[in-house]
Amino acid sequence: MSAKSVAELSRQSKVDGKEYRLLDSHWVTKKQYPLFRMPNEQDYSIGKNSQWFMDMSLLVSYYSALVTSPFDMFWSELLYQASLPLSMKSFLQLCPRDIKSTSIPNDFLSIIKQIYALVLLIHVRASRAHESDDMFLRPFEHRQFLHKNLIFDVPGLIDFAALYGHDSPDLVSDIFKSVFENGSEYIKDSGNIMESAVAALEMVGKRVGEWQFETNHQPVSSDTDAFNTVEKTIEYLADAGKALGVFLALVGQVNSSVAETCLQLNIVPKLANFYNTTIIGIRRHILRNITWTHDQKSDLMSKLATAAAAFLKLVRVGIIEPALVHKIMQLAFDAPDPHRADASAVSSKAESLKKASHLLLALMMEMLNCSEFAIAYASLYHVDDDIILLRETSKSGDLDKQQLDYIQQCFSQLTAESVGRREQAVKVEVAPPSVSALLGDDADAEPQPGPSRPREFLDVKEVCPETNDDLIVRCLDYYKNDSAAVISALLDDNVPPEVMDPDAVKHTASVKENLPLDAFTRTMDLASAAASGVEQLRPGQLWQGKRNADAETQPLSKDDRDRITQLAVSVWDDDDEHSGDFFVQPNTNGLVETIYDGKEWFTTQE
Structure with missing residues (x-):
């Protein structure tokens, strides 16, 4: 050479x-x-x-x-x-x-x-x-x-990793090994670029927060530019999350110093807060809009889920694993023999292990401050495995066992609450078998899963997941299956009382019906019913098109029958000829007489 x-x-x-x-x-x-x-x-x-x-x-x-x-x-x-x-x-x-x-x-x-x-x-x-x-x-x-x-330069290497990292990961790893293995300049540059990237993401989050104050981003707005803005924002976040995640993951295989630099710059808490505000804010903005179709919302939610998963992978695979998890494993299981190795080397590794364990524990505590991020993180990556790793690798007294139990309990509780909310909001229903299947010979056929709710119901439930199902059905009946009108009424708390609580309205109506009527009104109503032969309908009773002679029909009282008889007699009375005449109707008990003098009724005691 x-x-x-x-x-x-x-x-x-x-x-x-x-x-x-x-x-x-x-x-x-x-x-x-x-x-x-x-x-x-x-x-x-x-x-x-x-x-x-x-x-x-x-x-x-x-x-x-x-x-x-x-x-x-x-x-x-x-x-x-x-x-x-x-x-x-x-x-x-x-x-x-x-x-x-x-x-x-x-x-x-x-x-x-x-x-x-x-x-x-x-x-x-x-x-x-x-x-x-x-x-x-x-x-x-x-x-x-x-x-x-x-x-x-680092921005070019990020784009390079995003473009070639999936198809040629081995070649990209070899290139990064040559660049980052002993390149302290690149480690510092990578930290600066990550800070700049997080600052750019925070600017996007600030812009997303301003949507609620803009007219074209209101829930009732159908502006296509607003939909395109939301879609492009999600696509930008997904591309940024994937590019940064692939870059850090490939660099972490070569040199963990970049991930450790990200920890020192508090990149993980910043990304967790970004997830909790911006990602969740975009999700709520999509669900709140009542003019976008179900397919449009589903497409946006799918893209948003991809972006969210990319940022979670960025935090876990790109930073936490190379900087902490893998380091703890290496220090714990590749520890030198204390009887053969130098005492200073053994002490140095033990101190590094203790420091890494405390950092991982503190990082998980910080994640709990961003509940939505913690739930998503725990659903994709097993936090229990990290807790077990800390229990097995730490010596007695190095870590607070109660703090470990507390963190594990908090993550478990958040996960359980999230699962409960999903089960309550999204219920998998089984469609009933068809008539042909019931009449067929194959009686053991498995029922096929499928939605038993109309599309309008699902649209309302997606925007208002906490609303009672029966109330949604009543609102759709009232607004003639106009899901947009139903959502607007529910969000504005403008649902009519008879739709919101029909039982209370019926009770009020029944009280009014039971109020005592004056004698003339009761007499005319009863007389009209008796003369026409039309049966009086009652709430809850089906009308079959003919007289219903069921045993539940309430018989007329004695006073009602007397008034009807007297009214029937008065029909044949000529006021000009019989003015001042008295009509006497003996009572059945023989004690009271009912007398009509042409002007009014009065009773006399025998």
Whole structure:
């Protein structure tokens, strides 16, 4: 192997006869690398003659020449070609995260896949400091060149991890190992970028909090721009959570210092608070809107769940596991033999284990301050396993056992309450068998699960989960299955009393019906009923279209029969001829006579 690296070697130029170092801008041909962009409909219509196709084909040729160039020319191009980092960054930022699922014509998709492979090869080659015995870089030179180059700055590496981390995790891990294994500069830069990312997320949360004061974001607004704003916000959060999570997870496999730096900067409590305010705030905003359809809400909620899971994975896999959980396991189970190892080494590892255990315990206590985040975190990751790990690895007296029990009880209680709310809000009902199934020979067929509630009921229940089911049914009947009107009435507390509590209204009506009537009104009502033969209907009694001679019919009282008889007699009376005459009706008991003198009734005692 040569004693000198390519950074120390020089070569004479054939152009001017001067001698230049191998890594120098003199050897770089001035050219402009095209910026990447996704094709549009106009490009599709033109086809291979479009400007996009020509630019991307030129980019493929430039990238191919770079990958196959000699080692010294490759590094000279990386260090001194100003348009190269901008071109590669544009691809990392704009290329779809999942190319296979994109609906792009094959000719255009083929070009994008070629660029995708070439960008990966450029990163792989740049991550290797040694290519041959006489073509190599010293480790410190390699780290210096990587950190100096804009291609390998932390934002670019985050985009690179998001784009290639799923399909080529091993290659990305090797690249990150070369960059982060001994790169203290990158560790500091990563901490600064994470702080900037959290600050950007907090700005998004502040913007989400302002939606409630804007007209187009009100629950009764049907503004399509508001729906698009919510959708784009969720997609942005999902992409940010995935990119940061993949980056930290892959870096954590190589060097846990980045995760430890995030702990020191309180990134976990900040993300937990962001989840508790912004993610939950967006969820409530979606459910509160009464103009979006059920399908629109379901689509938004699905995307929001993906974003929430990405941030939970970012906290757990990207920070807590590499910085604390894996470290505790390694310190506890790979501890040196106290009889053979140096006493100072044993004491140092024991102190590191104690410190990591206390940090994990304190972090779980902080999570409990954000209840929604704690519930979601405990539902995806087993907190009990961390508690057991702390119990097994800590020595007696190192940790407060009562505090461990308290944390475990709190997480269990939060999880149980969450499960109870879900079971109460979403009930799985079994649809009854069809008539054909009942009449068929197969009597043992299993019932098929399915919703037994109409879509309008489900829409109202989704927005108002605490509302009684019977009240929702009554409201839908009253508002003629208009779910928007029902939701508006429930939210405004404007449900009519007869719908809110029909029993109380019926009781009031029955009291009014039982009030005593004056003699004339009772007489006329009873006389009309007797003369017409129409049966008096009662609440709760079915009318079958004919006289109902059931035994429950209440018979007329004696006074009622007397009044009806007297009224029937008075019909045939001519006031002109019989004015002043007396009609005497003997009472059946023989004690009282009822007398009518043409003007009024009165009774006499015998």
